[in-house]
Amino acid sequence: MPSAAPPVPSAAPPGSQGPGTWPGAPAPQGPGAWHGGVPAPPPPPSRSLPRRLLPPVATLAGVVAAFVYVGAVDPNEPGHYPVCPLLRFTGVYCPGCGGLRSAHAFAHGDLPAALGANALAVVGYGIFAVVMAVWLVRAVRAVPMRLAVSPVLWWGVGAVLALFTLVRNLPFGSALAP
Numbered sequence: 184m185p186s187a188a189p190p191v192p193s194a195a196p197p198g199s200q201g202p203g204t205w206p207g208a209p210a211p212q213g214p215g216a217w218h219g220g221v222p223a224p225p226p227p228p229s230r231s232l233p234r235r236l237l238p239p240v241a242t243l244a245g246v247v248a249a250f251v252y253v254g255a256v257d258p259n260e261p262g263h264y265p266v267c268p269l270l271r272f273t274g275v276y277c278p279g280c281g282g283l284r285s286a287h288a289f290a291h292g293d294l295p296a297a298l299g300a301n302a303l304a305v306v307g308y309g310i311f312a313v314v315m316a317v318w319l320v321r322a323v324r325a326v327p328m329r330l331a332v333s334p335v336l337w338w339g340v341g342a343v344l345a346l347f348t349l350v351r352n353l354p355f356g357s358a359l360a361p
Contacts, residue, residue, distance in 0.1 A: 235325060239318040246311070254290030258283035276351050278303060278344045281361025300361050303347050 256263050269277045281301035288296035289308060297305050318328045350356035 230325075232323065235322040236319070239315060239322050239328075242318075243315055250286060250290045253283055253286045258287050276348065276360055278348050284361060299358075302359060303344075 258264050264283055267277055267280050269275055270280055279301070282304045285297045285300035285304040288294075288300055289305065294305070314330075321328045347359065351359035
């Protein structure tokens with residue numbers, strides 16, 4: 184039985200991994216790696232730190248401004264905010280019913296009242312805080328933030344919202360009603 188000889192480096196055709204390599208060999212890595220006999224271009228220049236921080240800080244500022252407004256203008260007093268149309272016309276609590284009262288209580292540091300008004304909104308505040316922290320850290324480190332949400336996750340979120348809506352409108356789920 185003949186033994187297999189090791190591959191011998193040969194001149195590669197244009198468009199392959201380059202001279203001196205053979206099929207299956209690892210490709211050169213790093214900013215100065217050669218591809219097809221031509222050095223790889225340098226990475227694009229990174230934006231400055233203030234420019235990278237602008238989108239997450241502006242988003243955070245907008246959300247903080249909304250919480251400041253809801254904290255200052257009490258949604259428990261009628262006339263300041265519109266009434267939920269689903270609740271008004273059908274008497275059914277939607278997943279967002281109690282969200283403003285929850286945000287008002289959360290802005291005042293009253294977590295039990297916030298959970299009582301809309302527990303799902305409080306969970307959303309936590310998820311938002313985690314996403315913002317990750318976004319800020321990635322912006323400081325010059326790593327782009329990309330959120331690729333799969334359809335399965337969207338269906339899961341929809342199922343949680345539907346289940347929350349159903350349970351809070353049934354007699355045994357009255358603790359979830361605002």
